[in-house]
Amino acid sequence: MKRIAGRIAFNLFAWLVVFVTAFPLVWMVITSVKPQFELFRIPPTFWPEQITFEHYARLLWETPFLLYMRNSLILSTATTVVVVAVATLGAHSLVRFRYPGREKLAQLVLFTYLLPSVVLILPLYLMMVWLGVANSLLSLVIAYTTFALPYALWLLRSFMQGIPDDLENAALVDGATRMGAFFDVILPQALPGIISTSLFTFILSWNEYLYALVLVNTDAARPLTTGVMNMLISAFNIEWSLLMAASVMMSIPLIIIFAFLQKFLTRGFGAGGVKG
Amino acid sequence: MSDARSADGEVRFEKVRKAFGTNVVVRELDLAIRGGEFVSLLGPSGCGKTTTLRMLAGLEFPTSGSISIGGRVVNEVAPGARDVAMVFQSYALYPHMTVAENIAYPLRKRGVPKPEREQRVQRAAESLHLTELLSRKPRQLSGGQQQRVALGRALVRDPRVFLLDEPLSNLDAKLRAHMRAELIELHARIRRTFIYVTHDQLEAMTMSDRIAVMHEGVLQQFGTPAEVYNRPANLFVAGFIGAPTMNLLHGQAAEGAFHHPALGLPFAGGSPPASGQRLVLGLRPEDVVLGTGPFAARIRLVEPHGHEQIVQLDIEGGDTLTIRADAALPLAAGEALRWGLRTARLHLFNAESGGRIDAAFTAPAEAAAA
Structure with a gap:
């Protein structure tokens, strides 16, 4: 009896948490399909009396939304590719090779997290100007890499530490080169780690706001985060329905990626290769 | 080929x-x-x-x-x-x-x-x-x-x-x-x-x-x-080699023989170790003869293994020997018994360096144990 009561209480609590988390998202979707005149009605309507996709249409055809979307996709994909490529090789080096200062190096990498990003923005901006890439997508890729890489390196390092040395050694004795062993054996084993690292990096770049705000001030290079804000929020007016429609569309790529990759994240391959 | x-x-x-x-x-x-x-x-x-x-x-x-x-x-x-x-x-x-x-x-x-x-x-x-x-x-x-x-x-x-x-x-x-x-x-x-x-x-x-x-x-x-x-x-x-392991008895060379509180073994010919040198005598468990022989011991423990029995013997000097014995031999803990050695199969080592010393022994006289 007591157990059942406990269970009910637990379930109620869990659903409460789900509700609190999900409600703003639901509200976002609902608002995005309400006609303008229904938005500020008092008392507010929960279910829209009339469903309209006019905001979506306006966003897509009358604003630079698609340009921002393209920028965000390029930016996040490029950052993810660079970060994962460098972090995978770097983590492998930190785990497998013996060289002086290896541990120190690994710890030093985390040092970047001790500094608030606001502190780093201006020096980074000056460096971008000096490199001649300021105000471009490339400058953002570089900036995002500086803070995504350390974390990715640590994440992958712990993944790679779980891969037995003997697997790589066996590949070497079997005739593979270092790189061959890396691609044939290490990479497939580290795949769940690489996928979660990619996911992390992609989401980080997709949602980043501060750097994008400071380093870029042209529509040609603006990602969604700053682009949408810039476009819809002015000092006098916030275009709520457009903002909500934009938010929905901004979330869709992440949801698709998550749905697609989730099974890789939970799939436990690697188990059973080595005994003992 | x-x-x-x-x-x-x-x-x-x-x-x-x-x-x-x-x-x-x-x-x-x-x-x-x-x-x-x-x-x-x-x-x-x-x-x-x-x-x-x-x-x-x-x-x-x-x-x-x-x-x-x-x-x-x-x-x-x-x-x-x-x-x-x-x-x-x-x-x-x-x-x-x-x-x-x-x-x-x-x-x-x-x-x-x-x-x-x-x-x-x-x-x-x-x-x-x-x-x-x-x-x-x-x-x-x-x-x-x-x-x-x-x-x-x-x-x-x-x-x-x-x-x-x-x-x-x-x-x-x-x-x-x-x-x-x-x-x-x-x-x-x-x-x-x-x-x-x-x-x-x-x-x-x-x-x-x-x-x-x-x-x-x-x-x-x-x-x-x-x-x-x-x-x-x-x-x-x-x-390291052999199971049960070889018995190692620490003793010393004196008057042309290996001396241990429980046994004395005269060296035979060759160039025996100098008197006073500290030595270790090695006995494999199967190279000890139970029942007859010049030395005395008391049985501490008998482990029957079916085809054989492993016997722990307390000998003088506080040492214990592990011996492999025929399963048919009637042995019981606490009993006193006599034992002897296959002298051709003994091993002798320098106690300091651990190195093997090639030495031959003559069978000890029955009286040597007394």
Whole structure:
């Protein structure tokens, strides 16, 4: 009896948490399909009396939304590719090779997290100007890499530490080169780690706001985060329905990626290769 | 043909030393292994045997000295180019590949064309009874099957030298005995050089042509199983080889005899150790005769093993001897009894250096014990 009561209480609590988390998202979707005149009605309507996709249409055809979307996709994909490529090789080096200062190096990498990003923005901006890439997508890729890489390196390092040395050694004795062993054996084993690292990096770049705000001030290079804000929020007016429609569309790529990759994240391959 | 083959698989360590920082793991190793020979590197954990094997595979680099395979110095040669195959203690099967892909991997890396590859995988699988399992993944196999796949992956390449790093240690006792027999047969069939690392003296004794006993990075003795057992080069080998272990009695040389509170043994001829030298006498459990003899003892413990009994004897001087006795002998704890020695089969060591001393003994007189 007591157990059942406990269970009910637990379930109620869990659903409460789900509700609190999900409600703003639901509200976002609902608002995005309400006609303008229904938005500020008092008392507010929960279910829209009339469903309209006019905001979506306006966003897509009358604003630079698609340009921002393209920028965000390029930016996040490029950052993810660079970060994962460098972090995978770097983590492998930190785990497998013996060289002086290896541990120190690994710890030093985390040092970047001790500094608030606001502190780093201006020096980074000056460096971008000096490199001649300021105000471009490339400058953002570089900036995002500086803070995504350390974390990715640590994440992958712990993944790679779980891969037995003997697997790589066996590949070497079997005739593979270092790189061959890396691609044939290490990479497939580290795949769940690489996928979660990619996911992390992609989401980080997709949602980043501060750097994008400071380093870029042209529509040609603006990602969604700053682009949408810039476009819809002015000092006098916030275009709520457009903002909500934009938010929905901004979330869709992440949801698709998550749905697609989730099974890789939970799939436990690697188990059973080595005994003992 | 077999001669050409032997020169092929010859392995030589010359003054090989390996240190990790200040920790010296292998010291001045000199070892010459003939082609086609089955050699075990035997020793307790941390003795440097696995490091020695890994240096031969090319997974570790010697700090100094040279390693050659088939007459060619391989210090600078990549692991894959040494023509050695290795079976790891963990088996190290590639988890994302099927059994067939695992076995084919070394061939693929050597650019063997697909039809030949498939044929050779098939042949290796047949010889190891793996045909049914070729499409499975390693995690779907039992320990014994994984072991076979690891062997298959080594076998399929037909390498000059097989390196095996404690390959049986993860198997249960019954399977281990079975795999031991299979390895002996495999070696007899293909006559390649096998270098087998183990801490299990039974494996080393039963399978090897020769055994290299290692301790603390130093090669203690390199000889046939019979040599290592019958003429241990020093106290370490004497104590390490044999189960139950050799009894070691500390005593001293005086007046042309070995003296211990429980027994005196006169040296026979040759050049006996100088008086006053501290010595250790080694007695194998099977080289003691119970029931009659010049010495007295009391039985502390009797362990019947069915085909024999292992007896602990308290002798004078506070020492205990472990003796192997016939199962038919009526023995009971607490009883006093007489015992004697097979003097031709005793071992004598220098107590300071641990080195073997070649000495012969004359049978002690009955009165010597009194």
